[in-house]
Amino acid sequence: MVEEFLPLPYAYDSLEPYIDEQTMKIHHNKHHKGYYDKLMKIIESYPELQEKTIEEILSDLVDISEEIRQQVINFGGGFFHHTFFWDILKKDVPFKKNSEIGREIINKFGRFEDFKEQFSNSAGNLFGSGWTWLILDKATKQLEIIQTKNQNSPLSIEKIPLITIDVWEHAYYLKYKNKRAEYIENFFNIINWKKVEDLFVKAQEKVLA
Numbered sequence: 001m002v003e004e005f006l007p008l009p010y011a012y013d014s015l016e017p018y019i020d021e022q023t024m025k026i027h028h029n030k031h032h033k034g035y036y037d038k039l040m041k042i043i044e045s046y047p048e049l050q051e052k053t054i055e056e057i058l059s060d061l062v063d064i065s066e067e068i069r070q071q072v073i074n075f076g077g078g079f080f081h082h083t084f085f086w087d088i089l090k091k092d093v094p095f096k097k098n099s100e101i102g103r104e105i106i107n108k109f110g111r112f113e114d115f116k117e118q119f120s121n122s123a124g125n126l127f128g129s130g131w132t133w134l135i136l137d138k139a140t141k142q143l144e145i146i147q148t149k150n151q152n153s154p155l156s157i158e159k160i161p162l163i164t165i166d167v168w169e170h171a172y173y174l175k176y177k178n179k180r181a182e183y184i185e186n187f188f189n190i191i192n193w194k195k196v197e198d199l200f201v202k203a204q205e206k207v208l209a
């Protein structure tokens with residue numbers, strides 16, 4: 001299998017006080033690891049899937065045997081989305097208006113505060129479990145804020161992820177209890193804008209190619 005379950009790219013306490021160490025430990029070691037283990041189990045007897053990356057698998061759902069397709073969506077999505085989420089989190093990497101992504105966000109949403117409000121509303125209004133994303137749409141080549149339910153992936157609907165927030169309750173309940181809005185507000189202190197810039201530049205090359 002080409003995919004591995006990797007350690008977090010930083011210490012469990014490095015997002016404190018915005019996301020606490022205990023939440024990060026349980027989220028990574030139990031939830032994320034659980035998705036990975038279940039995915040591995042499901043594709044044990046599907047060697048053609050074992051040779052693909054998780055991005056390739058989620059981008060081409062019709063290629064997956066119907067017997068396991070929904071489970072691959074659930075556990076493969078859970079595996080990929082958490083890896084992606086860890087990678088775009090870091091403290092003290094501020095938004096820059098003059099970066100590529102900064103200019104595009106201003107161009108699309110108006111002020112940064114307008115983007116923040118729309119993204120926060122999307123994450124706050126999501127009913128049940130899921131994720132809110134900033135994505136680049138492959139067809140329109142535009143930025144969009146979207147929600148995905150459960151572990152459904154933007155990769156499966158021709159959208160390239162740039163930022164995401166996990167709004168399953170396990171992502172915030174230990175620290176924030178029912179105050180999802182506070183968790184979302186604090187999320188804006190830990191977006192790794194340098195990483196988002198890299199993702200956006202690569203995404204643009206892909207859609208313009």
Ligand code: MN
Pocket residue numbers: 027031082166168170171
């Ligand atoms: Mn999660």
